[in-house]
Amino acid sequence: MKLIYVNEEWCLACHLCEYNCAFANSGVRDMVTALKGKPIFPRIHIEGDEKISFAVSCRHCTDPICVKSCIAGAISKSDGVVRIDREKCVGCLTCVLVCPFGALSPGEDGIMQKCELCIQNSFDEPACVKGCPNKAIVYEEREGNK
């Protein structure tokens, strides 16, 4: 199955993915209304230093430790996608403590959110991938991921 991968060689640290993600998951039709004058809480974020940069979002692990660790039973994996039920999550951050990628972060309400490959919103491919100006973020199948 297709997953999001980052080729750090091409990441420009422009942070567009973060904004595209925040917009895609805002449920609002235009980006200006969705994001103007507000802090953003994207499900992908850029890390790096002066030399390299890369975007990090959920790896949708085969054997996800966050699913095993969630004390609220809010994280589950189905159809290859690790999802979070934000109704159940209480924001205890245990998933943050265990995710080796640092892929989960709280939303504005303190409840956790994570990349769900844009399957829950109206974008037909992940918004971060679509909006990446340098194809640093790609959505593809890779070896071992069928």
Next chain:
Amino acid sequence: MNRYIIIGNGTAAVGCIEGIRSNDSEGSIIVISQENHAVYCRPLISYFLEDRTNIEKMNYRASDFYQKSGCTVIYGKTAVKIDTVAKQVFLDDATALPYTKLCVATGSSPFIPNFEGIENVNNKFTFMTIDDAIALKKTITKESKVLIIGAGLIGLKCAEGLHDKAGSITVCDLADRVLSSILDNDCAAIMQKHLEENNISFLLRDTAVKFEKNTAIMKSGKKINFDILVLAVGVKPNTDIIKNASGKIGRGIIVNEFMKTSLTDVYAAGDCTESLDASSESMKIMALMPNAYMQGHTAGVNMGGGNRKLNNMIPMNSIGFFGLHAMTAGSCFGEYIEENNEGYVKRFYINNGYLTGFMLVGKTERAGIYTSLIREKTPISEINFDMLKKVATSAAFSTEIRKKKFGGVI
């Protein structure tokens, strides 16, 4: 066909069921549940008090979980004895259930010291089960003066849960600091200050020695009046059933990395066990939910005919009160490297070139990157620790490691 029996119906039991079913879809599974509830998220009982969740949302698994997993649950019964020769479990109603593989996931119980006069205290509660929480919620009023004995995780979570519902909350503990089992003095002081700012009062290095109706007489001589008493002194693993079957126990049921007890075909998982802490290479009770699941799952896989080791368990905790979060993992002893600034402290414990523990208060983003260093035993020399201690980021890894981490299928 295998007959699996799981004693207990908590997180470890779910892990065990899912572990068994990953290998064996045929065998029968019987779950013996002392509580009259389907599996729920035990750590959420404080959030339930707070109304941040409800009974329905607290379900750990969907309502059809047992059915879909082909499990029979026996509610309201307690397993009292294991006959390892006849391979049978006896319930409190004398029913004998034969098993081919057994998993003991009995969890732990509140430890209640023998306070003088405790029997005459009205409105005393423990805080371990959803029934405890429901009862507490029914009793509490806006005027209630609450005394909580024990400033550990359970006591303080209870305090937070009651915050908006009680008149006043006092927490006492014999220890000199809050959360003494996981935080050191400095970190505990930060957390205590934050709790005090949220109107939780503390009496430390002090505890009740005796009760006169609804007054606690403290060791210091102080007298504290209360309407509601919560006993959160500590917990003890439920090990009796193994002990009585002559299985090996320490403070908990001793299990190896396959989650096997010393008894043939008997496994154990969760809060009742004592297992190897990979960060300190010593046997420990690591009573926390993620470990319970993973232990249960490992036990289940092996019961179902698999051969899986679980050897990277470490103690860890993520705990927050009124918006301030603390995280700890591994063993936090000895020398540490500290990073601090306004609003946060990070302490890292490095032994022989490996990160063996950390303690974070206030700044916890992406802490899992630190945890993975302990769990995966990554040599500090392979990473840019100067960068990492400031910010948890995969940028501190080499390009090759990052490529491995992010480039393929995990």
Next chain:
Amino acid sequence: MGVEFIYPEFEVIRNENRCIACRVCERQCANEVHFFNTEHSVMVSDESKCVNCQRCVSLCPTRALKIVKSDCTLRENSNWENDTIKEIYKQANSGGVLLSSMGNPRPMPVYWDKILINASQVTNPPLDPPREPMETRVFLGRKPEKIERDETDKLKCEIPPQIELSMPVMFSAMSYGSISYNAHASLARAATEIGILYNTGEGGLHEDFYRYGKNTVVQVASGRFGVYKDYLEAGAAIEIKMGQGAKPGIGGHLPGAKIIGDVSKTRMIPEGSDAISPAPHHDIYSIEDLRQLVFSLKEATEYKKPIMVKVAAVHNIAAIASGIARSGADIIAIDGFRGGTGAAPTRIRDNVGIPIELALAAVDQRLRDEGIRNNISLVIGGSVRSSADVVKAIALGADACYIATAALLALGCHLCRTCQSGKCNWGIATQNPELVKRLNPDIGSKRLVNLMNAWRHEIKEFMGGMGINSIEALRGNRLMLRGIGMTEKELEILGISHAGE
């Protein structure tokens, strides 16, 4: 510094209603035009640094930005135009030669646009490219004069070395140093996929790109940078660069500051040393000298590769080309005065040389008149902008066209014409690693391939319309062209009739 005489050329217009202060513009501008005012939480800009490269405009996720030409002008004067006056100010300020990049922007005549292409009607039916095979393949190199047979009457099949192109277009010379590693990678990969050639320019060939050798023209220029045996053997052809359309008679100068790392290694000169390409080849002062170099290179490569000689289109181009055709060279490349450059003195770029259309027509005619047209293939460049320009060039007598500016545009170049600053925000004309990585060759090569495929389709459409099914049959077929709005003299040089004739 006293009075600033020159008002910024552009204005950055930010629609505050749309700007979400994501700061992408700030992060993407190497000229540091945009910055975030933390006190007021707004984006502000310093337009004096703006070169109008449109990077910020292109990446702004809410389309909150536009760059416009400032309407702050000096008093109108048809003789002393604004730009003319500002150039005086600049020189009065700096005391230096004005530098520019890319092609001549001045409104000089573009003859391509005064030439129209024929189509068949009734008497000689047009062809449908999708239905009928259309051949766009060309071979460059010296062609045999006639068919020859040996004593047993067998055909003599030995022909001089040729370059095969799937379509009559090549990417012309741009050195590694003037453009980035990723730009070169994009060109090399695209040329390989399309089945055409790209050109190393005079900067040598990066070791990573030797594997694209079959689709590479390796250049030998007056500085001889990066030239050695493996390099000569790596390419499909060798080009001797005598001149460049944007700066005829002028050498090149890549400052030492840019000669770092792989650029230094590839050019085979020490880091930090200026790379100076002399105006002449100091061993070539005559056609005879040129012939020596041509044969030296042939000797070095065992007569397996065609040798090209590239010259700028200058006044006497027909005679020069005739000389080159007799020097033993296999291909002549002529670069017109609208051609681009990574850096050139403005005055030279805008005033020296002649239009490629006229040069091409004159050269083709001269070589035919002298009966040596088959001795040599003719490649032209210097602002070939579309498939229509290609078709017109072929009909005027070219075997193939060189394109560079069009290729750079495909890679993202927005023709801001400040390559010389080395701060190309599109990752093309820069060696700054932070900027170079902005051009992902996966995207770059794909866009080049797209562009060439589109042109090839269009060329076939033109051919079909004319009833021609092989591009070779169009070469020099000037009957397929008509001029419009030209003088008798221009038509005479171009060798075409006026529309209606």
